[in-house]
Amino acid sequence: MAHLGITQELSWPQCFYTAADRLFRHLDAIAVPAALAIYKWMSGSEPAFLSDPTFSEYSSSYCALLIFFALSLICSKKDLSIFMKVGSIGVIFVFMLIFFIIYTGVAAFTNTSFILGPAEAAQTTIWSDELRTLTLMSSNFSPLAGILGLGYFLHTCSLPIVRSAANPEKTDRDMFLGYLFVFISYIVLGSLGYIGFISTDFSAYFQSKEGTATDGQIDQNCLNMFAYSDVAAFVLRLAIFLLIFSGYPLVHFFLQTALVKLFFGHGTVSRFTELLVGWSVIVVNLMFALFYPNIGTVLSYVGAICGFVIVYLLPVMVYLAQSRENIDLILRGQLD
Numbered sequence: 001m002a003h004l005g006i007t008q009e010l011s012w013p014q015c016f017y018t019a020a021d022r023l024f025r026h027l028d029a030i031a032v033p034a035a036l037a038i039y040k041w042m043s044g045s046e047p048a049f050l051s052d053p054t055f056s057e058y059s060s061s062y063c064a065l066l067i068f069f070a071l072s073l074i075c076s077k078k079d080l081s082i083f084m085k086v087g088s089i090g091v092i093f094v095f096m097l098i099f100f101i102i103y104t105g106v107a108a109f110t111n112t113s114f115i116l117g118p119a120e121a122a123q124t125t126i127w128s129d130e131l132r133t134l135t136l137m138s139s140n141f142s143p144l145a146g147i148l149g150l151g152y153f154l155h156t157c158s159l160p161i162v163r164s165a166a167n168p169e170k171t172d173r174d175m176f177l178g179y180l181f182v183f184i185s186y187i188v189l190g191s192l193g194y195i196g197f198i199s200t201d202f203s204a205y206f207q208s209k210e211g212t213a214t215d216g217q218i219d220q221n222c223l224n225m226f227a228y229s230d231v232a233a234f235v236l237r238l239a240i241f242l243l244i245f246s247g248y249p250l251v252h253f254f255l256q257t258a259l260v261k262l263f264f265g266h267g268t269v270s271r272f273t274e275l276l277v278g279w280s281v282i283v284v285n286l287m288f289a290l291f292y293p294n295i296g297t298v299l300s301y302v303g304a305i306c307g308f309v310i311v312y313l314l315p316v317m318v319y320l321a322q323s324r325e326n327i328d329l330i331l332r333g334q335l336d
Contacts, residue, residue, distance in 0.1 A: 113132065
């Protein structure tokens with residue numbers, strides 16, 4: 001079982017790094033429209049919203065740099081108690097997002113007509129009409145499958161919670177309920193989110209995307225489908241930003257600790273080495289935000305790779321290593 005411990009140590013840095021990279025790019029994607037909304041309300045002018053990173057005008061590039069410096073300072077602190085306190089009330093922000101998506105999906109039935117049909121019919125949708133085609137099967141399922149694999153991969157983050165359970169005898173029940181609620185949330189939010197974000201409320205968005213590579217597709221960051229000055233979307237962006245901003249230092253701390261343990265073992269390392277490892281993580285996140293900010297695409301590839309490693313590759317490697325160990329023990333016994 002020693003080999004199993006090694007594979008767990010290798011998978012933990014991957015898990016936390018994926019979460020850290022995802023949180024950083026979500027922060028950047030949320031901060032840009034929120035800042036533009038505040039500027040519009042204060043100045044009365046309406047600046048353009050540039051979704052692609054560029055330094056010629058205000059865009060996600062400048063927000064990424066500001067977030068990078070802020071997180072570098074915050075993550076350099078050892079005392080993260082304030083973020084743990086803020087993160088403990090993060091469930092409120094999560095429920096705000098859940099209710100928002102459910103409301104968007106339910107409201108779509110009041111102003112949009114839906115029919116079931118093939119993917120070909122959905123691709124020929126006339127976005128100025130009220131009729132929408134819901135597709136149950138599509139050949140373009142691989143990105144969602146990758147993100148699903150990432151969700152499964154990140155479930156390993158629940159292991160420390162399970163180990164420190166107050167009532168270990170109820171672990172099986174708690175795990176079942178936890179996965180059941182996750183399954184229900186995936187089904188409900190995925191279905192209502194799909195229905196809500198193709199409704200007539202977003203006709204202007206889809207019409208603006210006609211003839212482009214993302215024609216007929218829901219934005220990878222669904223909040224970008226709202227006008228940046230939309231009050232409800234602004235409140236939700238602010239709530240998610242506070243949730244992620246308070247949670248990132250904690251994820252970064254766990255990732256930094258895991259990487260130091262992976263590269264330097266259990267020996268004592270200097271504070272400068274710890275900071276250098278931590279800053280390298282944020283720099284990589286910054287590079288993705290500056291040059292490839294497509295959250296959904298990155299998540300699909302990362303999820304597919306990480307899911308393949310932890311679901312298919314690592315179990316086989318552990319089994320082979322354990323089998324070799326057993327064979328060695330048998331041979332030694334025969335020789336003795």
